[in-house]
Amino acid sequence: MTAGETAVAVAHPNIALIKYWGKRDERLVLPVTDSLSLTLDVFPTTTAVRLDPDAAEDHVVMDGVLARGEALRRATAFLGLVRERAGRRERAVVDTRNTVPVGAGLASSASGFAALALAAAHAYGLPGDAEELSRLARRGSGSAARSVFGGFVVWHAGDPDAPDPDRASYAQPVTDARLDAALVAVVLDEGPKPVSSREAMRRTVATSPLYRDWVTGSRTDLARMRAALRAGDMATVGAISERNALGMHATMEAARPAVRYRTADTDAVLGHVRRLRAEGLGAWATMDAGPNVKVLCASADAERVAARMREVTDARVVVARGGPGARLRRVTT
């Protein structure tokens, strides 16, 4: 692209059913384990990138506010990586708009860096297919690698002994899944989280006595989940998701100092999900780096599950289904 043109990309958040929790390489953002997620059809991020040959610095606006501090540092470091790969020097003007609360464990960094990776790669003329884009997005935020693709997606941790570990870690769509699933988000708290997921996972890996066992369990969980997705077995997919998420939270609660994202409201929603199951309605909970709960269920049950959630909480309840991968919306001059 030439100066003055604007690349606009849209990406959706994803929710992991088998979680990514822990890096083996901080700089390259290489995870300890494989993870598996569903890209959603709600809360998209739209990001516009334009090159400015006269600018001395990158200019990043997030939701109408000039980015500063850590958010600016991460965006600028990411743009620096794209420039290095593209062999370009121009600084960028970035305008990004989220429809999901930022930093509340609703995966804004996944949609954010997937959209930025696609728009920036296009603006700087960086070639590459979607797998390559997932490697790039990974460097911004690990979970962003998965938002490059739609539907169910697996992110390979990659062989630590591979000659090029960066190449070995990328995301791919799960093409043989035969399940129409939904995630009903119960948004208990839209505020930023007390500890960033980056810091929380660092602390967990370094200090939690439970971490090693969760890693081993996660490998088994992933293999079983892939088989259950192929078989269209909602109950098994749900059960594995819930125990993988609860296990991840247990590892961080055992870290020193402990990281606790769950609140009394979270536990009340988890109890309600268990009650729905006892009544015979297929619903399973998953939580990320925040107090919010996402309830996994068959797509056909989503409205019923949402209605039952609204009976017990005043929180915002949003029904999400499988959504698309990151895509370019337009390039304008």
Ligand code: DP6
């Ligand atoms: C709990 O991808 O936000 O949502 O790579 O440090 O940016 P960084 O972390 P991030 O972590 C997501 C953690 C999680 C689980 C998941 O999405 O797999």
